[in-house]
Amino acid sequence: MALKNKTRYAILGILSIHSGTGYDIKKYCDTVISNFWNENFGHIYPVLNQLLEDGWIQTDESSSPRKKVYSITETGRQEFLRWLAEPAGYQPERSEFLLKFTFSSNLDKKAILRMLSDYRKMHCDRLDKYQLMQKDLQKGLKDVVPERELFLYAPLRLGILNTRAAIDWCDEIMMALEKSN
Amino acid sequence: MALKNKTRYAILGILSIHSGTGYDIKKYCDTVISNFWNENFGHIYPVLNQLLEDGWIQTDESSSPRKKVYSITETGRQEFLRWLAEPAGYQPERSEFLLKFTFSSNLDKKAILRMLSDYRKMHCDRLDKYQLMQKDLQKGLKDVVPERELFLYAPLRLGILNTRAAIDWCDEIMMALEKSN
DNA sequence: CTTTTCATGTAAGAAGTTACATGATTGC
């Protein structure tokens, strides 16, 4: 069976909030939802053309070849709602860090502790970033309508909880490692 | 710049623990490290042939065309250690669930609560599975040498912490949603 | 006037999934 092209729906979702250019879409990914999503130009532009051909989006009158402003069509909105309604499907996780870690049993203790403390550091930095994003959101920066606030806050909140869990995990495992043999 | 073929290193890592067939490698992925890694046959077999050509792995004498037992070579082991030493590189996260969730502000409350409770259920099931895996590990099932125990336990432990965080998050957000307007 | 940001795209290739095809061996 077909693979699901998630980029189509990500773009559709973003355009369901505001109309905008490919560039705007990229920016939205890199700021508002960077926490749990990413897209790159090499993918966005071709998919925009697909969506246009399928009639799920359209170009606004204000568009020029230099700046194409897209908006979602009625068909697109219906298609998007259909997608929203289907359950999110199993996502196999892949952690390169854990892959490295699990095969590190032969390294010396110092090297493993460094791996863990680097990983911890990365998550501390990430936590700071998320907390800043959260503050920005609470201050009502960005043009967020109140009804959407929870829907932007919640994913960030999950990011924070997971990041904290990762930091705790690092502490726990570093402790266990230091005690061992 | 080259993309990193992670499958190469996953296979190399598995073969650094025990020699085995492509089928064994798949099984190892589906059981021992399924928590944070996955591979499929359509990728494993071609990559095994690449690794063989590169001289990073070899076929054992016991091999037949029907059952090829691979083991890591000295070159392969060195290459693997080199890879282990480099830091794990940024991994962009992508959560289809959060993508759906963040664009759900227009759905009615009931539908959103169902999304969340489905997601919660999924994580509860996952938690059960992880806790079973943890027990199996503690009982010393599988042929785990003591030095490797922590390196199998720890990734599972992170899985458990993250899963619990997700469950807590669902409770928190469902609560917030029920209170609102 | 110079740098940064805005803006659109293509080409090449890597990475990963799914479906298909085939048959031996083991356990019941």
Added chain:
DNA sequence: GCAATCATGTAACTTCTTACATGAAAAG
């Protein structure tokens, strides 16, 4: 004897990333 598991692979395809190329508009 039959079903499940073991075992290997290919073909077609989708998805995604990286690098390259170009140039307008805004900000300093």
